[in-house]
Amino acid sequence: MLDQFFSHISFVDIFNFCVFLAFTICYTYQLYYVFVVLTRKPKQLVAKKNHKFAAVISARNESAVIGQLIHSIKVQNYPSELIDVFVIADNCTDNTAEVAREAGAIVFPRFNTEQVGKGYALDYGFNVIRSQYADRGYEAYFVFDADNVLDVNYFREMNKTFDNGAVASTSYRNSKNYDSNWISAGYAVWFLREAKFLNQARLTLNTSCAVSGTGFFVSAKIIERNGGWKWHLLTEDIEFSANSILEGERISYTPTAVLYDEQPVTFRDSWNQRFRWAKGFYQVFWHYGARLAKGIATNPKGSRFACYDMLMTIAPGMLLTIISVTFNAIIIALAAAGLMSTGVMVASSVSSICFCLMNYMVFMFMFGVLTTFVEWDSIHSTTGKKIRYMFTFPFFMLTYVPIALVALVKKCNWKPIKHSINVDVQEFAESESRRERA
Incomplete structure (x- = not known):
């Protein structure tokens, strides 16, 4: 009977099983993260001292929104004399600099069409601050x-x-x-899931978190040690995270510090942004993947798991889905062209594509539902939309498949995304209070 069973197993079945096994081995630990978040609460901290900070904002043609950000910094429940706001007006062609100055920020205009990107702008800003404002004694820099x-x-x-x-x-x-x-809504759920079920679990387990684009601080000691902001890949935030972990630094997470971010609303803007992210993740994997893999075995014990976790974060896990679908599609195409006549393998390929995509959709739907219900009070929308967007979230995530595939072969050029939405944060305060008490 075993001989009969194995006689029906083709190399297609073996390949698909290996892909499924690799994916399971690599990412099952994130299900444990969910268990940690649902059963344990992060430790509450108390500060003995108020520290001196600089808020650093890289902005390109952001006159419509930057004033509200600066205002939200100026009205903090924190001594205003301990926060200075710096804006790098990066290659602006509008009045971003004027709006920022009127709102109370110190502005550094920057014009450089060769070194384009947020990483270069931040490096420029940090170097100006360190040379011209060193006497102010900033202890950490915030990036927004x-x-x-x-x-x-x-x-x-x-x-x-x-x-x-x-x-x-x-x-x-x-x-x-x-x-x-x-x-x-797809973006919002993804970032809420990242905050709650990745970074909060990492915080609770005392391993390193990951910086995600905006809303983070870096100690002035790190900036001084590196001579500024030396991370210039397309996803400089993830590059910084990977480099920090390799150097034994632990990135923390503050679940009670709430930042509101504007998300793209057109598919074109969403494609451009996520294409840049996908390309950037490939870059970080290329530059840091081998060192992180080595760090799993050789780094000090306290950071070995952090190396593994970061490796899984930057590893092109989406490629496992792409590889599986592409491989099986080639088998089907060869059969359709008459170059392959093995019906069993064709049937296996068809079922594997359906299984792969369906599994991905179900997994994303489950995460979307879980995130939405756990963070219900923090999502500012109607009940009907919250329920509706739980069902659209898997389709939003599915669009990452072609984006990741194109990012493998196409060059990426930075494209601006227009921001125009202003909100009254006070409207959100009551729901956030409920979230913190939960």
């Missing part, structure tokens, strides 16, 4: 995007994390415009 808005207690909560010894920390990333459409 111009479209962000901060909860009034943001700096107070992040100060607790810094005061307790963190050299870097990310924060809780919520969205201004969850209910704009299915695209913005």
Whole structure:
């Protein structure tokens, strides 16, 4: 009977089983993260001292939104004399610099069409601050995007994390415009899931978190040690995270520091942004993947798992899906062209494609449902839209498949995304209070 069973197993079956096994081995630990979050709460911190901070904002043609971000920094429940705001007006062709100055920021215009990208702009800003404002004694630098808005207690909560010894920390990333459409909702759920079921679990387990674009601080000691911001890949945030872990630094997370971020609402903008992210992740994997793999065995024991976790974060896991679908599609195409006549393998390929895509959709639907219900009070929308967007979230995530595939072969050029949404953060305060008490 075994001989008969194995006689029906083809190399297609073996290949698909290996892909499924690799995916399972690599990412099952994230299900444990869910268990940790649902059964344990992060430790509450208390600050003994208020520290001196600089908020650094890289902005390109962001006159419509940057004023509100600066205002949200100026009205923090934190001593205003301990926060200075710096804006790098990066290759702007509008009045971003003027709006930022009027709102109370110190502005550095930058014009450089060769070194393009947020990483280069941040490096320029840090170097100017270090040379011209060194006497102000900044202990840490906060990095924000111009479209962000901060909860009034943001700096107070992040100060607790810094005061307790963190050299870097990310924060809780919520969205201004969850209910704009299915695209913005897809982003919002993804970032909420990242905050709750990745970074909060990492915090609880005392391993390193990962910085995600905006809403984080870095100790001035790290900036000084590196001579500025030396991370210039397309996803400089992930590059910084990978490099920090390799150097034995632990990135923390502050779940009570809430930041609101504007999400794209058109598929074109979403494609351009996520294409850049996908390309950037490939870059980070290429530059840091081997060192992280080595670090799993050779780094000090306290950071070995962090190396593994970061490797899985930057590893092109989506490629496993792409490879499986592409491989099986080739088998079907060869059969259709008459170059292969093995009906069993064709049937296996068809079923494997369906199984792969269906599994991905089901997995994403489960995460979307879980995130939505756990973070229900933090999602600012109607009940109907919250339920509706749980069902569209898997389709939003499915669009990552062609994006990741194109990013393998196409060159990426930075393309601006227009931001225009302003919100009254006070409208969100009550729901955030409910979230913190939960």
